[in-house]
Amino acid sequence: MLEVKNLSVWYGATEVLRDVSFSVAKGQVIALMGGNGAGKSTTLNALSGLLKPKSGSILFEDHDVCGRSPHEIVLLGLAQVPQGRYCWPTMTVRENLELGAITRNDKQGIASDFEDTLTIFPVLKQRLNSRAGTLSGGQQQMVAISRALMARPRLLLMDEPSHGLSPKVVEEVIQAVRILQERGLTILLVEQNVGVAASLASSAHVLRNGEIVLSAPGKDLLDNPELLKSYLGR
Ligand SMILES: Nc1ncnc2c1ncn2[C@@H]1O[C@H](COP(=O)(O)OP(=O)(O)OP(=O)(O)O)[C@@H](O)[C@H]1O
Ligand SMILES: [Mg+2]
Numbered sequence: 722m723l724e725v726k727n728l729s730v731w732y733g734a735t736e737v738l739r740d741v742s743f744s745v746a747k748g749q750v751i752a753l754m755g756g757n758g759a760g761k762s763t764t765l766n767a768l769s770g771l772l773k774p775k776s777g778s779i780l781f782e783d784h785d786v787c788g789r790s791p792h793e794i795v796l797l798g799l800a801q802v803p804q805g806r807y808c809w810p811t812m813t814v815r816e817n818l819e820l821g822a823i824t825r826n827d828k829q830g831i832a833s834d835f836e837d838t839l840t841i842f843p844v845l846k847q848r849l850n851s852r853a854g855t856l857s858g859g860q861q862q863m864v865a866i867s868r869a870l871m872a873r874p875r876l877l878l879m880d881e882p883s884h885g886l887s888p889k890v891v892e893e894v895i896q897a898v899r900i901l902q903e904r905g906l907t908i909l910l911v912e913q914n915v916g917v918a919a920s921l922a923s924s925a926h927v928l929r930n931g932e933i934v935l936s937a938p939g940k941d942l943l944d945n946p947e948l949l950k951s952y953l954g955r
Pocket of ligand 1: 761
């Protein structure tokens with residue numbers, strides 16, 4: 722479904738991603754790991770069109786999306802949950818979700834996805850008219866995920882959804898990702914939490930200094946938390 726080949730991204734004169742290659746098959750949850758500054762968000766931002774790669778190719782289904790605009794990429798079915806539970810804090814939860822569907826005009830589909838999203842995160846039902854900024858960190862993460870789902874993606878990019886949340890809330894986020902997984906959504910999950918990655922992903926790639934230094938098919942890598950932690954710098 723997604724095939725990334727020799728992706729390189731530069732910020733000014735600095736190369737922050739070098740020759741990154743990996744693929745994600747339909748229905749898989751794949752983890753992208755690495756310590757702070759390794760290039761995880763840069764990779765996701767290149768895939769979603771927020772950054773223009775210097776070279777390489779990104780094939781999403783049959784489309785070469787490398788260098789296309791974020792708008793075009795969302796329309797093709799690829800949505801991103803940005804790092805830091807990003808919501809529009811002064812808008813209500815309902816408005817945040819509605820903005821997630823801004824690229825669509827199928828009213829009925831939007832309404833049914835809205836209801837559907839609330840079945841995944843029922844706690845948001847009571848908060849629909851609250852400003853997103855007044856919600857707890859965990860609930861804001863749920864709004865951020867819901868907003869991405871409102872674009873009805875076939876591939877979801879998630880940037881550290883567990884970061885900074887309490888263990889109980891992390892468990893709720895894991896449950897939500899499992900539901901999405903069972904529905905057949907394909908997910909590229911950026912995670913530094915080895916436990917979260919191991920409980921969701923079927924395989925993992927590890928980035929260090931902008932390069933993939935370790936990849937393993939199946940659970941091999943995820944079954945080896947000590948090795949992973951050494952690559953994450955802990
Ligand atoms: N706008 C920018 N301009 C210049 N350098 C940047 C910019 N954004 C990120 N970088 C640098 O690019 C490298 C990769 O950053 P990136 O945000 O992709 O890392 P990350 O793996 O997501 O880290 P974290 O776990 O902290 O989110 C880092 O060295 C970072 O300092
Ligand atoms: Mg990041």
